[in-house]
Amino acid sequence: MSGQKQVLVLGRRDHTEAMRVAGGLTIFGHQVRLVFMTGPVAETPENIEQAETLELCDIEPETTVPDQDLPHIGSHALSLALIEADAVISI
Numbered sequence: 001m002s003g004q005k006q007v008l009v010l011g012r013r014d015h016t017e018a019m020r021v022a023g024g025l026t027i028f029g030h031q032v033r034l035v036f037m038t039g040p041v042a043e044t045p046e047n048i049e050q051a052e053t054l055e056l057c058d059i060e061p062e063t064t065v066p067d068q069d070l071p072h073i074g075s076h077a078l079s080l081a082l083i084e085a086d087a088v089i090s091i
Contacts, residue, residue, distance in 0.1 A: 004029045008085035011036040011061075018091040019050035019061075026057040033081060035073055036063040 007030045011018030015036055022034040034054065041047055041063075054061060062073040073081070082088060 004031065005086040006031045006084060007033070008081050008088045009034045010088065010090045011041075012038055012090055014091050015041045016044070016046050016050055019047070019054055021089060021091060022059055022061075023050070023053045023057045026059070032057070032059055033085070034059055034061040035078065035081065036061055036065065036068075036070065038065075040065055040068055041070075 007025050009018050009022040009025070009032060011034060018034060018036070022032045025032045041061075051061075061070055063070045064073055064075075064078060066072055
C-alpha cells in the first residue's frame with residue numbers, strides 16, 4: 001500500500017492485537033478506524049495500555065456490541081465502513 005489509505009481494522013478474535021495493529025498503521029500515515037466485534041473488550045492491563053496508545057493516535061474505537069462504553073456501530077453503518085475502506089484487516 002502506498003500513500004495514505006483509509007483502513008478499517010475489525011477486532012473479532014483478539015481485541016488487544018487489533019488495538020496494536022490499528023495504532024501501528026497510523027505510523028504510515030493511514031487513517032484508521034477500529035471496530036470491536038464479538039464481545040466486550042476485557043479490562044486487562046494490556047488492553048488499558050493499548051487504549052492509551054489509541055488515544056495518542058487519535059483512534060476512537062467503536063463496537064458492534066450494544067451497551068458498551070464505546071460508540072455503537074450498527075450493521076448498516078458497518079456495511080458503509082466496509083465499502084468506504086481502502087483496506088480491511090480482520091484480527
